[in-house]
Amino acid sequence: MNSPKWLDRILYPFAHHTIELQSGQLHYVDEGQGEPIVFVHGTPTWSFVWRQQIKALSRTCRCIAPDHLGFGLSDKPMDFSYTPEAHAQNLEQLIDQLQLKDITLVVHDFGGPIGLSYAFRHPENVKRLIILNTWMWSLENEKQMMKISSFLNGRVGQFLYLNLGFSPRMLLPKGYHQKRHLSKVVHQHYLKPLNNSRNRMGTWHFAVALKESGLWFASLWEQREKLRTIPKMILWGEKDKLLPLHLLEQWQQAFPEAVVKRFEAGHFVQEEKGGEIADSIKDFI
Template identity: 30%
Template sequence: MNWREYQARQRVVELGHRFISYVDEGQGAPVVLLHGIPTWGFLWSGLLPALSLTHRVLVPDLLGYGYSDRREGFDRSIARQAEALDAWMDRLGIGDAAVVGHDIGGGIAQHLAVRFPRRVSRLCLMNSICFDSWPIELMVQLGHPGVVRRLSAQAVQRMLRVALKRMGFATAPPDGLVDGLLAPYATEVGKTSLVRDAAALDTNQTQELVPRLPHVAVPTRVVWGVEDTFQPVKWGERLAWEIPGARLVRVERARHFLMWDQPHAVMTALYEFLGVEERPRLEGRETRDAEVPSVQGRLI
């Protein structure tokens, strides 16, 4: 599906003066998929059809991202995002869910697991921010206030498109994917919101979780594209060590956007993690890594 078809599936829920756009498909135990920066819920569109055959899949756009509220005057930090998602789950009547987070979505998932443990039945972190691994230089530059004045939306799009294509994928992304991932930010309103999102990135908000990660008590999987240059695999190794019982799944020939580089390997890891025995076939791109991903970590 292209990004317009995906957006047409989105619903909206109001949270006080703000609103969150989200996709809600399938039946069964709930799974919440959290995207990172500079993407939105469309990041998960390749896995949504297969995963929604076995689970209720909920994919929110974070506040300030995608087609959720992008107005001025609110905190966009990962700590505030976790609070907003707690309220969003409450509005939808979801007690707890398996939470899967990529990039800053992984940082938000860590906040949920530590600060709102009742919300998280299982935790999966994919090429996630953690400790002081972030923000990367590209996001530091994007978050400079002068970007709003100096660069047009088209210029920001060109910069991000080049960076994602060059460094985000180990295999050539499908036609239109990168443009779709950046589509909400193609306007001046979208660009300004994305700059504010980048300005809100604060490594202190993962560092403050470090003493509490050893107290995470839910089944945890760390799934990592091992060729990632944005979040190198050493950070996944450390996460798998710090969280009791966590296991690291290394996905070969995959970079930051591992769910597009190696969708079959990622779905294999997710199905195994979620306990799916009868696994639907994943349609779309064939994986270049036919082997089952390697699993490492400590078991406590």
């Protein structure tokens, strides 16, 4: 595929790869050789969010980072369900098609439940788990998040997301503790793939899924013992304004054996602490 004109090839110098799924063409990065690391993004981001880690780690490892359907350079079909469960199925197809073995799985935001779903289904193929500002349980007790998700499921919320680009324009900046990391150029790389209402369907469905996919999230949490023997590292931006800090406490209670590193950064810790996150992953591997 050809690069869009807005894509800065210095910031994002990676070759384009695609696979055909039943619902559309999925774009992914595949850089370097060695142990495979699979990076799974959330919303409203895409593989671009992992660029600093891919540049550093692809010198010694094979770095694979897909764009979910509806995000980044992947297709944005109107007839795709856009549930986290459906994205998880797509991720599994990609890993299977690339025949990746003994992967290190790096997950963030909605990429947490999406990526960890693969780990539950194929724990024998996951060598390590690296978890950044995410969850894998029902958020029904997070009253504020449930209230917002219910609102976004309505006509006004849908209008905000689809017509006004609420997620990349308003929520994304709130995910940064130090706004200097969200330069105008970087911000454009999150706005451009979501430049019209049709292309924003994925972001809206994720907002709705905070509540609507609660049963699926809960089903993942019930299986957490399957992950017990997999080495884990948690890298957490403790200035996160989008996810409450007590989610980190739930991770630590569930997996006290996990290595935990806290950073003075917001939700998009891999953007604000790019080099430190890359070094932490490299050391862990």
